[in-house]
Amino acid sequence: MEERTFKIDENQEHQRLDKAVALFLDVSRKRVKDLLDDNHIFVNGKSAKASYTTVLNDRITIEIPEDENTEVLPENIPLDIVYEDSDLIVINKPKGMVVHPAPGHYSGTLVNALLYHCKDLSGINGVNRPGIVHRIDKDTSGLLVVCKNDKAHKAISEQLANKTCHRQYVCIVHHPFSHEYGTIHAPIGRSEKDRKKMEVTSKNSKDAITHFTVLKNFREYAYVQCQLETGRTHQIRVHMQYIGHPIAGDPTYGYRKTLETNGQLLHANKLEFIHPTSNEKMTFEIGLGKEFEQVLKELEEME
Known part of the structure; x- marks a missing residue:
């Protein structure tokens, strides 16, 4: 049985328990009701009802039975x-x-x-x-x-x-930049209009930070490197859309008129962490896929 735990922050307090848990797990309220009915959700170690109103720093524990x-x-x-x-x-x-x-x-x-x-x-x-x-x-x-x-x-x-595991990405986004680098510090939460999407919002959100460096500007696009400081769902895709530079090919957060690709041009090209046994710093880098390389080549040729 999987166990998930989270603490109620200022964006989640004064909310029904079933809604807070549904947003955290990204599941329906019906699924949360079933978990509550089967006594799988606890507030500060005690069973609670769906209508319970959350309080700042409440510790919510959810037991998720295997399917x-x-x-x-x-x-x-x-x-x-x-x-x-x-x-x-x-x-x-x-x-x-x-x-x-x-x-x-x-x-x-x-x-x-x-x-x-x-x-x-x-x-x-x-x-x-x-x-x-x-x-x-x-x-x-x-x-x-x-x-x-x-x-x-x-x-x-x-x-x-603890933000000591470093993840770096590269992506192709719409529109060239007027500056070389920047930091996007904007909270991300589930969209209230579309549960499959995330968005920058102050409601039921979590802190999110993305650092970016512009590797090259093209006429209508830019090749960008992104460093995650936090790891929220769809973080880079949401943050780049938020600053007006959606990732090319992104069917969820991008433009309808975009480069012809099979989904967003986003690639995790570097990973760093400390080995759990040897305590050695491990660094891995990987090249771009064929589709990504081809798009970059075509953008170069168009300049």
């Missing part, structure tokens, strides 16, 4: 392994691959491939997300680290929380 009807099976899917040892494995995820099983994607995921390749993966995040410490979107390519045991998982999770 007994869904078995995640190993699949012989090729993996681009950048590094591997007895504690962890660093993967270059291809564009178009979903990281872990979810409704509509129960096969062909990175987890299905990992289960075939690895004998053991950490179990902290349950059977649907074994070993997964952080995710990248389906149509985002690049580096992510997967943990083979709980010790490594906890260590990398702490580094992510």
Whole structure:
């Protein structure tokens, strides 16, 4: 059984418990009601009702039973392994691959491939997300680290929380910049109009910081490097849209008239963390995919 915990902040207080939990888990209120009815949600260690009004610093604990009807099976899917040892494995995820099983994607995921390749993966995040410490979107390519045991998982999770695990991305965005670098410090939360989207908002949001450097300006686009200080869902995609430079090819946050691509041109090209056993600083860098390289080449030729 997976356990998720969060603390109520100033943006979440004075809210119904079922709404706060639904936003945190990104599930329906009906799903939260089922968890409450089965006594799987606790406020400060005690059972509570859906109508409970949250108070600042309330500690919400959610027990999430495994979906007994869904078995995640190993699949012989090729993996681009950048590094591997007895504690962890660093993967270059291809564009178009979903990281872990979810409704509509129960096969062909990175987890299905990992289960075939690895004998053991950490179990902290349950059977649907074994070993997964952080995710990248389906149509985002690049580096992510997967943990083979709980010790490594906890260590990398702490580094992510403490901002000592560094993740760098590159992307192609609409419109050239008039400055070389900047920092976007804007909170991100679930959109109230469309639950599948995130947005910069002060309601039910979490602090989000993205640093960016302009690598090259083109006539109508820019090639940009982004450094995550926090790791919110769709963070770079939302932040770049927020400052008027949506990522090219992004079907959710971008323009309808854009470059012809299979999803957003966003690539996790660099990953740094401290190894959980050796305490050695590990740095990995990976080149661009063929589609990304081709688009850059075409933009160069158009100049």
